[in-house]
Amino acid sequence: MKIMAFTQISEEERDAKVRKIIPRDNMDSPDNSENRIVITGKGGTGKTTITAMLSYMLEKNHHVLAVDADPQMNLPYAMGMDKNAVKRIIPLNMQVDYIEERTGARPGSGWGEFLSLNPDVTDVVNRFGVKIDDRISILVMGTLHKSGIGCLCPENDLLDAVVRHISIRNNENILMDTEAGVEHFGRAIARGFGHAIVVSDVTFNSVQVAASAMKLAWDLGIKGIHLVFNRVEKGTDEVNELLGEIDADLPYTVDMIPYDGKVKTINPSVKHLMTEENAFLPAVKELLNKIYPEMREENRA
Numbered sequence: 001m002k003i004m005a006f007t008q009i010s011e012e013e014r015d016a017k018v019r020k021i022i023p024r025d026n027m028d029s030p031d032n033s034e035n036r037i038v039i040t041g042k043g044g045t046g047k048t049t050i051t052a053m054l055s056y057m058l059e060k061n062h063h064v065l066a067v068d069a070d071p072q073m074n075l076p077y078a079m080g081m082d083k084n085a086v087k088r089i090i091p092l093n094m095q096v097d098y099i100e101e102r103t104g105a106r107p108g109s110g111w112g113e114f115l116s117l118n119p120d121v122t123d124v125v126n127r128f129g130v131k132i133d134d135r136i137s138i139l140v141m142g143t144l145h146k147s148g149i150g151c152l153c154p155e156n157d158l159l160d161a162v163v164r165h166i167s168i169r170n171n172e173n174i175l176m177d178t179e180a181g182v183e184h185f186g187r188a189i190a191r192g193f194g195h196a197i198v199v200s201d202v203t204f205n206s207v208q209v210a211a212s213a214m215k216l217a218w219d220l221g222i223k224g225i226h227l228v229f230n231r232v233e234k235g236t237d238e239v240n241e242l243l244g245e246i247d248a249d250l251p252y253t254v255d256m257i258p259y260d261g262k263v264k265t266i267n268p269s270v271k272h273l274m275t276e277e278n279a280f281l282p283a284v285k286e287l288l289n290k291i292y293p294e295m296r297e298e299n300r301a
């Protein structure tokens with residue numbers, strides 16, 4: 001397996017690969033796609049924990065919009081919201097009035113007369129984003145219907161439009177925590193997400209899921225692919241062995257986050273990890289430094 005530096009593959013080569021599956025007009029990312037990161041990988045690998053931690057790190061410099069695109073909706077807890085507040089959240093796929101207002105069709109009631117496939121959702125974050133603190137908001141998407149190709153559900157159209165819309169928001173970092181892969185949001189994500197963090201356990205199965213997620217993200221035009229081995233207990237040898245299993249001819253970075261019992265506390269919020277001594281925080285910091293080298297403390301003016 002080769003780990004290529006980004007510079008070893010030209011823009012043209014990458015675009016040629018991507019163009020095979022996405023029409024050109026959907027490919028042009030806005031200039032600030034750097035600000036948007038999608039987090040994928042097999043269930044239970046640590047995506048939500050890492051997303052929450054990154055949000056807390058990024059808020060030091062930026063406004064952060066954390067998007068929970070996993071139907072399990074764990075992210076609000078990881079971000080420190082209490083149970084009652086989380087219970088009050090109505091995920092976007094359940095906002096039936098809004099969906100009807102914007103798409104012209106009420107979920108579950110068949111087609112509206114004037115169904116909009118391109119609903120205006122520019123107000124979605126202001127209306128439904130929940131503030132965690134002064135700088136972090138969270139948007140909970142809810143369950144996307146997966147009735148396969150050709151599912152014409154208004155709620156799917158809405159969620160798709162929301163992903164497209166957040167893909168062009170300015171002046172904030174967007175972190176999108178997903179269920180497993182980027183499949184469901186493929187085209188919407190292709191426009192505007194500059195980075196994919198693909199989280200894997202140190203297991204063969206998990207790394208297989210990661211390899212296909214990396215490939216998909218790459219094929220969708222995401223330029224920064226970051227493979228992260230989480231809960232590493234034995235160290236680099238084990239990870240290197242698994243890296244050999246990845247048959248993906250694309251450039252990516254590799255990071256390791258050690259297992260730390262302090263992460264797995266009863267309190268699902270990760271905020272305590274920001275101030276407590278632990279092995280998780282410095283490793284996630286290292287990952288962030290790879291994604292945004294200019295943010296490294298020593299690089300700041």
Ligand SMILES: Nc1ncnc2c1ncn2[C@@H]1O[C@H](COP(=O)(O)OP(=O)(O)O)[C@@H](O)[C@H]1O
Binds near residue numbers: 048049258259265280
């Ligand atoms: N580095 C780590 N060390 C110890 N436990 C971890 C680590 N990273 C995540 N965990 C724990 O693993 C479990 C799954 O993490 P989670 O973020 O919910 O995964 P996912 O979102 O991918 O399903 C949680 O209990 C979390 O506290």
Ligand SMILES: [Mg+2]
Binds near residue numbers: 047
């Ligand atoms: Mg999760």
